[in-house]
Amino acid sequence: MAEVISVSALNRYVKMRLDADDVLFDLALRGEIANFVQNARSGHCYFTLRDDACSVKAVMFRSDAARLAFRPQEGMRVVVRCRATLYERDGAFQLYVNAMFPDGMGAAQLALEQLKEKLAKEGLFDPEHKKPLPAFPQCIGVVTSKTGAALQDIRNVIGRRWPAAKLLLCPVTVQGFEAAQQVADAIRRLDQRRDVDEIIVARGGGSREDLWVFNAEVIARAAFRCKKPLISAIGHEIDYTILDFVADQRAPTPSAAAELAVPDRAEQKRILLELQQNIRKNMQNRLDLCYNGLEQYNYVLEQHLPDRLLQKNAAALQQLQDSIRAQLREKETDASRQLQHAAVLADSLNPYRVLARGYAMMTTEKGKILSEGALQPEQTVYIRSASRRARCRVEAVEELNENT
Structure with a gap:
């Protein structure tokens, strides 16, 4: 058992x-x-x-x-x-x-696809977050290796197209374990500088493994938080990284990134020459219009003979002035006649003229004429004649009838 x-x-x-x-x-x-x-x-x-x-x-x-x-x-x-x-x-x-x-x-490819899906859901790739590049940058920040060919390509293109722009290099390692954090830190440092107008993150061509560091999430988030316009230029034209989807502009090569970053001096010169020609043409057209208008005015003046018109209008003006003067004299005579009549009438109604004929009138001390109804016993009044005034005292006031 x-x-x-x-x-x-x-x-x-x-x-x-x-x-x-x-x-x-x-x-x-x-x-x-x-x-x-x-x-x-x-x-x-x-x-x-x-x-x-x-x-x-x-x-x-x-x-x-x-x-x-x-x-x-x-x-x-x-x-x-x-x-x-x-x-x-x-x-x-x-x-x-x-x-x-x-x-x-491959695990790396699967991780890349999953990171792309995650960042896309968060909106890091959305077009509305893309910032326009400046038309005429004065200072361009460059994140790349200081010994790589990408830096020299960018220098050559910008020196040829727009030499007025200054390059500010923030050197980093573009492959290896520490490269991702270095690139993210460089983006942040350049973004904090006031003199930097835009940023280029670049790396020359290489194998897919060489470019893999630019798929790092830390770089993608640093690029998304960057307030300065950012251009991604990683590898060759067929190479795509996470940074390309987050960046404001993606360039197939570092040289193409430099072309995107600055205007073409020759093209700007051509535009200025064209503007100059258009300005000159517009000025000549305006001069021609003014000359044609002046010719028309000269013709009108010759046809209407200004001297003759002035003489004719001067005669009419003189006649009008004579008529106005005659009317004024007539109105002045009528007004003088009416004034004399009013003066005679006023003189005839002057009470002092009546006094000159022997009449007198009673007034107060201040000269106010008293009516008969205003007389009161014991009242002091003044009798006014043409040339004298007598002060009197009223002893009594008696009513008179028509037969008295």
């Missing part, structure tokens, strides 16, 4: 046998991810790896998951490096995954 053992002993024995098998200690398995969950607190990933017939549970601890270059998704086919053993507490056979790669697509 078999020895009776505990469940714990059984699980411990099976785990020991599995761990002792070198084949199970380092496996490379291909399968499809199902039921993928990443614990928010611990960071560990739990999922099932399955094929058409079977499935097995798997776990990937946080330290290994942090090295993933892509985001595992439900239904994704992957290849995992792992060890197979028994989870002793539950008696569950499972995989402990230490590395994972997309099956059929």
Whole structure:
């Protein structure tokens, strides 16, 4: 009869046998991810790896998951490096995954596509965020290697097209582990300078791996936050990076970026010459119009003989003046006659003329004429004649009738 053992002993024995098998200690398995969950607190990933017939549970601890270059998704086919053993507490056979790669697509490319999708959803590629390039920049910031061909290409093109522009180089490493952070920091430093009008981020041609650093999220976000217009010029015409989608302008080469950044001196000269010719032409047209108008006025003056018109109008004016003067004299005579008549009438009504004929009138001390109804006994009045005045005192006032 078999020895009776505990469940714990059984699980411990099976785990020991599995761990002792070198084949199970380092496996490379291909399968499809199902039921993928990443614990928010611990960071560990739990999922099932399955094929058409079977499935097995798997776990990937946080330290290994942090090295993933892509985001595992439900239904994704992957290849995992792992060890197979028994989870002793539950008696569950499972995989402990230490590395994972997309099956059929490179991890880096998958990570790139996922980053593009993430940034696009956040609006970093939207056209409404693109800033126009300045028409006549005075200072251009350049982010590139100080020893690379890209810098020399930019210098040559700008020196030929618009030598008035000043170049301000912020040298960086354009490949390697530290390159992404250096490029992002350089963009921020140039953006903070007041004298910089626009920024060119450039790198010469190279392999796809050489240009991969410009797909970094830190560079994309630095370019999006940049307030100065930014031109991306990475690699050759067929090469595209994340930075190209975020930048305000994308140039296929560093030389093309320099052409976008500054105007063409020869073209500007041609435009100025054309403007000068148009101005001269417009001025000549205006002079011609003025000359033609002057000729018309001369013709009108000759036809109407100004001297004759002046003489005719002068005679009419003299006649009008004579008529006005006659009317004024007549009105003056009538007014004088009326004034004399009014003076005679006024003189005849002058009360002092009546006094000259022997009459007198009673007044107050201040000369106000008193009517008969104003007389009162004991009142002092003044009797006024033509040349004398007498002060009198009224003793009594008597009413007179017509027969008295």
